[in-house]
Amino acid sequence: MTSIFLLGYTRTMKTIWAALTEPNRVHIVELLRDGPLTVGEITERLGLQQPQVSKHLKVLSEADIVEVQPQANRRIYQLRREPFQELEIWLQSFRRLWEERFDRLDDYLLELQATEQYTSNRIEDTNV
Amino acid sequence: MFDYQSLSPRVGEQEFVVERRFNASRTLMFQIFTQPENLKRWWAPQPYTIPICTIDLRPGGIWHYCMRSPEDQDHWARSVYSEIVPPEKLVYISTFADEHANPIDGMPEHLTTVIFTEEAGKTQVSARVQFASTAALKVAVDMGMWQGMNMTWDYLVGYVQELHKS
Numbered sequence: 444m445t446s447i448f449l450l451g452y453t454r455t456m457k458t459i460w461a462a463l464t465e466p467n468r469v470h471i472v473e474l475l476r477d478g479p480l481t482v483g484e485i486t487e488r489l490g491l492q493q494p495q496v497s498k499h500l501k502v503l504s505e506a507d508i509v510e511v512q513p514q515a516n517r518r519i520y521q522l523r524r525e526p527f528q529e530l531e532i533w534l535q536s537f538r539r540l541w542e543e544r545f546d547r548l549d550d551y552l553l554e555l556q557a558t559e560q561y562t563s564n565r566i567e568d569t570n571v
Numbered sequence: 572m573f574d575y576q577s578l579s580p581r582v583g584e585q586e587f588v589v590e591r592r593f594n595a596s597r598t599l600m601f602q603i604f605t606q607p608e609n610l611k612r613w614w615a616p617q618p619y620t621i622p623i624c625t626i627d628l629r630p631g632g633i634w635h636y637c638m639r640s641p642e643d644q645d646h647w648a649r650s651v652y653s654e655i656v657p658p659e660k661l662v663y664i665s666t667f668a669d670e671h672a673n674p675i676d677g678m679p680e681h682l683t684t685v686i687f688t689e690e691a692g693k694t695q696v697s698a699r700v701q702f703a704s705t706a707a708l709k710v711a712v713d714m715g716m717w718q719g720m721n722m723t724w725d726y727l728v729g730y731v732q733e734l735h736k737s
Contacts, residue, residue: 534587534702537587537681537700538587538589538700540616541587541589541698541700542589543616543617544613544614544616545589545591545696547612547613547614547617548591548593548603548613549591549593550613551603551609551612551613552593552594552595552603555599556594556595
């Protein structure tokens with residue numbers, strides 16, 4: 444099951460990840476966590492030029508991280524939940540991968556030690 | 572709209588630590604983590620196997636392996652060791668790769684630190700996994716809270732099935 448998550452990642456999450464690796468875009472996402480904002484409000488809080496902000500918002504919206512709500516003559520940006528749920532699920536799956544790995548390691552150790560026990564018993568038998 | 576009321580104050584889980592105590596010396600545990608013939612036996616998630624695994628155990632050296640699905644689909648991963656202190660510590664950076672150990676573009680790298688601590692013949696193994704884009708992941712985890720931590724296994728199973736269909 445965990446492995447399926449890892450493969451699922453390769454198909455669906457490359458764009459999300461790429462979009463979120465740029466610091467200004469992460470900053471925008473952090474701002475939008477507190478609620479929807481207009482381009483003007485985002486520009487003001489980031490202290491960047493509006494064309495730059497618009498460029499970042501374009502990338503975020505192409506990655507389906509944000510969506511636009513036209514409201515009268517303003518464009519309000521807000522976060523979409525799904526990409527973040529995917530990231531969260533992926534992270535949890537990674538942790539689970541390690542838990543399961545440790546389970547298998549436990550079994551493997553028992554196997555190793557059983558063989559060792561068997562071998563040392565044999566040696567003792569031979570000595571007798 | 573999101574339910575902002577359910578936002579959790581919990582922050583900063585861009586990394587995780589998984590620990591387990593094993594009934595073996597740390598010399599043995601270190602070997603089990605660093606020798607291909609050992610790793611092939613337990614490293615791959617079920618039902619995958621590891622038909623190929625090579626390890627160049629030195630700082631800057633590469634650990635490259637193939638995970639094969641029951642349908643004979645191969646997925647390669649590679650890690651580059653950054654620190655090796657036998658039998659106490661291993662640090663490496665991992666990502667998905669091709670069969671020639673070239674990393675696949677756009678995949679996140681993650682840093683793993685494995686610490687082996689021996690106590691009365693048993694060994695505590697602690698694996699810390701950190702993602703390269705920690706800022707991004709921190710945001711991701713915070714936002715995951717909107718869904719709440721009540722995400723059940725059933726939900727995950729459904730999600731996997733969806734992924735499988737797409």
